[in-house]
Amino acid sequence: MGDNNTDHHDAYTRQPQIVGMHKTGFNDRSPIHTARIVRNWFDERHQIELLEWPSKGCDLNPIESVWAFPVNKWEPEEERTKQQLLQHTQREWDILRDKPHILENLSASNSLPDVLIIGANKSGTRALLAFLRVHPSIRASGPELHYFDRFYARGLDWYRSKLPLSMEGQLTVEKTPAYFTTPGVPARVKQDLPDAKLLLAVRDPVTRAKSNYTQSLSKHRSRRPFEELAFVRASLGLVNSDWGPISGGLYARHLQRWLDYFPRASIHVVSGENLVRDPAAELCMVQEFLGLRKVIMEKHFFFNVTKGFPCLVMREKTGRPHCLGSSKGRSHPTVSQATINTLRDFYRPFNFKFYKMVGQNFRW
Numbered sequence: 184m185g186d187n188n189t190d191h192h193d194a195y196t197r198q199p200q201i202v203g204m205h206k207t208g209f210n211d212r213s214p215i216h217t218a219r220i221v222r223n224w225f226d227e228r229h230q231i232e233l234l235e236w237p238s239k240g241c242d243l244n245p246i247e248s249v250w251a252f253p254v255n256k257w258e259p260e261e262e263r264t265k266q267q268l269l270q271h272t273q274r275e276w277d278i279l280r281d282k283p284h285i286l287e288n289l290s291a292s293n294s295l296p297d298v299l300i301i302g303a304n305k306s307g308t309r310a311l312l313a314f315l316r317v318h319p320s321i322r323a324s325g326p327e328l329h330y331f332d333r334f335y336a337r338g339l340d341w342y343r344s345k346l347p348l349s350m351e352g353q354l355t356v357e358k359t360p361a362y363f364t365t366p367g368v369p370a371r372v373k374q375d376l377p378d379a380k381l382l383l384a385v386r387d388p389v390t391r392a393k394s395n396y397t398q399s400l401s402k403h404r405s406r407r408p409f410e411e412l413a414f415v416r417a418s419l420g421l422v423n424s425d426w427g428p429i430s431g432g433l434y435a436r437h438l439q440r441w442l443d444y445f446p447r448a449s450i451h452v453v454s455g456e457n458l459v460r461d462p463a464a465e466l467c468m469v470q471e472f473l474g475l476r477k478v479i480m481e482k483h484f485f486f487n488v489t490k491g492f493p494c495l496v497m498r499e500k501t502g503r504p505h506c507l508g509s510s511k512g513r514s515h516p517t518v519s520q521a522t523i524n525t526l527r528d529f530y531r532p533f534n535f536k537f538y539k540m541v542g543q544n545f546r547w
């Protein structure tokens with residue numbers, strides 16, 4: 184907001200008090216800024232003139248982002264006074280004055296990812312990304328970019344252009360679960376993002392296989408039954424390990440390709456089961472791994488009984504409760520107990536190998 188005079192904000196009542204003369208400003212179009220309560224607030228204050236938003240108006244994030252610096256360092260859980268908030272803001276603002284390069288960087292930084300969610304497909308990777316986004320130090324691309332598996336020839340500038348703007352101190356996250364299982368990807372990631380931190384969500388491979396099959400059913404209606412596709416010879420119990428839904432769960436095999444290029448310490452494994460049971464606990468470990476302040480906690484989640492999954496109390500973009508869409512949390516086709524048992528036997532040695540590699544027993 185263009186400020187012609189002194190401006191006092193009462194941060195505690197959430198109703199900024201504007202004192203002084205005429206002011207002009209822009210109000211960008213993000214839904215939380217155009218909510219009725221915000222419009223009414225402006226309507227009642229005639230000393231503020233809101234300018235028409237240009238049809239190709241630029242993003243105001245770089246300006247807003249300045250405020251993220253003091254906000255990020257404020258501990259919201261601690262009991263604090265208004266006076267302390269003002270002092271804190273003043274102090275952080277003074278620190279910024281001495282660091283003009285930070286402000287210069289605000290306008291133009293599509294950084295390459297610091298963090299990749301590499302997989303595994305159908306293990307809760309979307310939930311992990313959605314939950315991580317709650318953190319003010321996280322900037323994430325929405326769609327899966329498939330840079331390292333499909334579009335590598337387009338080059339790093341293309342990749343960068345698809346990533347969100349971020350500021351110094353923020354981590355850029357990209358998620359494409361196909362990275363985990365595509366040979367050749369670890370070498371490319373090592374070359375372009377040698378210091379990347381890698382997040383790998385995993386889930387019981389038998390359930391994951393059913394989930395993967397269910398997803399492909401939604402795309403190709405006339406698919407053959409799961410049990411036909413899962414076996415080379417069902418009568419002999421010969422599992423078709425080349426079939427995507429089955430091979431995707433051979434975690435030890437895929438992980439080994441990553442460990443050929445990245446140290447174990449660069450990879451954090453997220454339990455897909457625990458992400459549903461106790462998302463705050465799982466996110467706590469993720470934040471620790473990423474070196475982030477623990478901002479995401481129990482209060483951010485509620486269990487939606489209809490959906491059958493944890494959801495966010497408030498989505499950053501809209502300020503409203505948010506559950507993942509209908510393509511997450513689908514019901515799976517019924518598969519016979521005999522098939523489940525055969526698949527469990529099939530995966531057992533791979534699972535044990537995986538537990539050893541990551542130092543964690545998932546008890547699948």
Ligand code: A3P
Pocket residue numbers: 303304305306307308309310360393394395397455458459492493494506507510511512513514
């Ligand atoms: P199902 O749809 O088979 O139940 P991904 O995002 O990697 O594709 O994983 C999809 C899976 O995430 C879903 O598989 C679901 O079980 C799981 N999941 C974990 N947390 C979830 C959440 N909060 N909401 C919806 N699905 C969630």
